[in-house]
Amino acid sequence: IISIHFFRKNSTIKMVLCFKWADCFKIVKSGIVKASTYVLESITYFFVNLFALKYFFDDEPVIVLIAVEKFLGLLTLFIGFSMAAQPLIGTLKGENNLKALRFLMRIVCLDLLLAGIILTVLTIVFAPLLVKAFGFYTEPLYTDGIIAIRIIGSTLTIHAILILFFIYYYLMEENFLALVISVVRNLISPLVLALIFTLIFKNYIGMCLGFALAPAISFFICAQIVFHKTKKNLFPFLLPHDMDDKILIYDFEINPENVVDMSETAQNMLKNFSVSDKTCIFVGTLIEDIFMLVLEKNTKKKIHAECTIIVEQTGVRLIMRDSGIIFDVTKEDASIDSFRQFIIPNLMFTSKNKSYMTTSGYNRIELFFAE
Secondary structure, X not given: OHHHHHHOOOOOOOOOOOOOHHHHHHHHHHHHHHHHHHHHHHHHHHHHHHHHHHHHOOHHHHHHHHHHHHHHHHHHHHHHHHHOOHHHHHHHHHHOOHHHHHHHHHHHHHHHHHHHHHHHHHHHHOHHHHHHHOOOOOOOHHHHHHHHHHHHHOOHHHHHHHHHHHHHHHHXXXXXXXXXXXXHHHHHHHHHHHHHHHHHHOOHHHHHHHHHHHHHHHHHHHHHHHHHHOOHHHOOOOOOOOOHHHEEEEEEEOXXXXXXXXXXXXXXXXHHXXXXXXXXXXXXXXXXXXXXXXXXXXXXXXXXXXXXXXEOOOEEXXXXXXXXXXXXXXXXXXXXXXXHHHHHHHHHHHOOXXXXXXXXXXXXXXXXXXX
C-alpha cells in the first residue's frame, strides 16, 4: 500500500534499485541472530520429544511434556515487553545519551522482574485451571500436569531477564553476545539438562526439572561470558561512564516558574563547563521560549517535560521532550498565532543543526550549538 506513493505524479520520492553484497551481509547477520531463538528452540523440542518417545515407551509423559512446551509459549510475552523499549533505546543511543539509556534499562529490568514474578505466582496458583485448559481431567495426567506446570512456572522470572538482555544486545548491535544468549538458553542448557535429569530420575519429572534449571544455568553461563568479554565497569549494559558528568537530565511539570528555573539552571550549568556566554544565552532563551510556547498550546491539561543537556567536545546538544499536543516547533512555515511562535523560528538559526520527531507519543526537539 505504501509503495503506491512512488507512482503518484506529484511524488518527491523516486525509487532507485540498488544491490550491495555488504548490505545483504548486514541483513543476514542481524537476521540470523533474531531467527536463532526460534530455530534453536525447535531443535531442542525435536530432540527432547524424540528422546521422550524412545525412553518412556508410553503416551502420558509425552502428552505432559508437550503441554509444558506449549506453556513455555507464554515467554513471547516477555519478548513483547522487551521490544516495547526499542524506540527509546534507539532514540537514546542515537542521542549518545548513555546515562539516560542506563537508567532506562534499569527500569525495564525492574519491570520485567515484576512481570516475571506476577506471572510465576499466577501460574502456581492457577496451575489446575491451566492443566484443565490442556484437557487433562483424569488421573494421572491431571496431577502430573499440575506438578510439571508449577515446576516450569517457577523459572519464568529468569527467562524474562535472559530474553530482555538478548533483545537489548541485539538492538545495541552486539550480535555475538545476543547469539551466545540464544544458543545457551534455547539449545545447550535445556537440551543437556533435560536429558541428564531424565536419566537420573528415570521419569518425565526429571525432564521438567532439567527444563526448570536450564534458565538459571544459562543465566550464570551467559553472565560469565559477557563479564569476561567486556570491561568490568561496562557490565552488564556495556555503557561507558566517561560522559555521565557532562550529561544533565531534568524532568518537571511545565509552568512559568519551573520553566524560568530550568532556563537559569541550564545557563549556570553550562558556565561551569566553560561554555561561551553566547551559547549559554541561546540555550537558556530557547528553553524558556519553547516550553512557554508548549504551555500556550496546552491550556487544559498538565504538561510534563524533560530537558537533557549534553556537553560535547564540539558543542552543546539540547534535547527537549514534552507530553503536549503533537506539533513541530522547528517548522519555519508554521502559522503564527503568538509572539513566541514568531520569534522561535528565528532563534532556531542559532543552532548548527536541529531536528524534530515524536518518540513514544512525545514531542522531541534536538538542537546542537557548535562551540
